[in-house]
Amino acid sequence: MGKILLEVNNLKLYFKTKKGPVQAVDNVSFTLEEGKTLAIVGESGCGKTSLTKAILRLLPRNIMEYSGEILFEGVDLMKYSDEQFRKEIRWKKIAMVPQAAMNSLNPVMRIEDQITEPLFIHNRDMTKEEAVKRACEVFQIVGLPLDFMRRYPFELSGGMRQRATIAMALVTNPKLVLLDEPSSALDLLTQANLMNVLKKIKKEFGTTFIMITHDIGTASELADEVAVMYAGEMVEKCHAEYFYTDARHPYSRKLMSSVPTLREDKELVFIPGQPPSLINPPSGCRFADRCDQRFAKCSQPPEAVELEHGQQVKCWLYTEGSEVKKHA
Ligand SMILES: Nc1ncnc2c1ncn2[C@@H]1O[C@H](COP(=O)(O)OP(=O)(O)O)[C@@H](O)[C@H]1O
Ligand SMILES: [Mg+2]
Incomplete structure (x- = not known):
């Protein structure tokens, strides 16, 4: 076991x-x-x-x-x-992707800012560049094109938004x-x-x-x-x-x-x-x-x-x- x-x-x-x-x-x-x-x-x-x-x-x-x-x-x-x-x-x-998470992304925040947010909460010394680098890594892991990072949630399909919420859960490497x-x-x-x-x-x-x-x-x-x-x-x-x-x-x-x-x-x-x-x-x-x-x-x-x-x-x-x- x-x-x-x-x-x-x-x-x-x-x-x-x-x-x-x-x-x-x-x-x-x-x-x-x-x-x-x-x-x-x-x-x-x-x-x-x-x-x-x-x-x-x-x-x-x-x-x-x-x-x-x-x-x-x-x-x-x-x-x-x-x-x-x-x-x-x-x-x-321990991270979570809540029920209906893809519909609760903040509509007025770019995906990049939402994905990097958990990193800043846990690591106050992290620079913007480091956070974006990590966000790019998880974006690639979930199979999203990097140029989507600068988009707003409404510019993504349902499946892509759900991948973004999974990227957000993974970004701190739980x-x-x-x-x-x-x-x-x-x-x-x-x-x-x-x-x-x-x-x-x-x-x-x-x-x-x-x-x-x-x-x-x-x-x-x-x-x-x-x-x-x-x-x-x-x-x-x-x-x-x-x-x-x-x-x-x-x-x-x-x-x-x-x-x-x-x-x-x-x-x-x-x-x-x-x-x-x-x-x-x-x-x-x-x-x-x-x-x-x-x-x-x-x-x-x-x-x-x-x-x-x-x-x-x-x-x-x-x-x-x-x-x-x-x-x-
Ligand atoms: N904050 C709450 N106050 C009172 N009842 C709640 C609260 N949250 C959930 N419930 C009740 O707890 C039960 C279990 O709900 P939930 O965990 O959402 O079930 P599931 O995810 O299996 O559909 C349901 O009867 C729901 O109405
Ligand atoms: Mg439920």
Whole structure:
């Protein structure tokens, strides 16, 4: 096994609302090896964005609980003060391309000025020439022509703007990059090009990625691990090579069967119903009421178990001694 870059233990992020606490991230634990890519999939509202924000401590004002451990290179980031976190971690070691980032570039600033900005924040002594040199390097890495640097965001296509946001995340040479649905708003060809850029970065620089995506098919090109979020919990984490054939959680399987493939002409399955509210979620398995394999035990919260291909699954079907497992 490679070196563990990130280890998250029992991470919780609850928001305060008038209707009660929203349990957006609930006791999430996982590890990620250096240089690997973890894809996070799951329906909208299941806490994927909240998880990445919790890791990068980008928190709204209405937090109610924020607890657990975030070990980065073996050191618990939860113990850092906000000031320390901002100076030593955010952008410098862990960067993020937020959801819809390409539409939130500053319209009145040239791309060059936006890309060099994180460098000046972290390195006050850096000269303009040095910063522009580094910006040119990352521009080349993401495959953008250098003369685009002096342009404004509106002068770039969607795919190019998304590359620019990735360049911005890479400019400080972070070890871990969080990508929140980087290819959602792009057409298929542009998505494929973007995945090739990310694959190249991963290979050449050994960058570690956490990529949230709706598109399991796209994720398969980059991901080494796939995690499935459901109603604030990570219900399965699995090596990518097994996920596509041997995901075990009934929710993961439903997600997989809702993915169209070019190779087989199978029927698309939509998952009836919707995830539960994260205010007072069900006390047992949160997927139970949509699961066609549920049984009596599912009224209690399942513990994570590890299966033969390293899948970590929160489901009673696979618990030691479960009678149902034999028939699953
Ligand atoms: N600041 C906030 N205050 C209250 N609820 C929030 C806040 N941010 C997100 N949520 C809620 O947390 C849940 C998880 O949201 P999110 O992490 O954005 O999910 P995803 O990225 O999987 O779509 C949703 O129910 C969302 O409405
Ligand atoms: Mg989201």
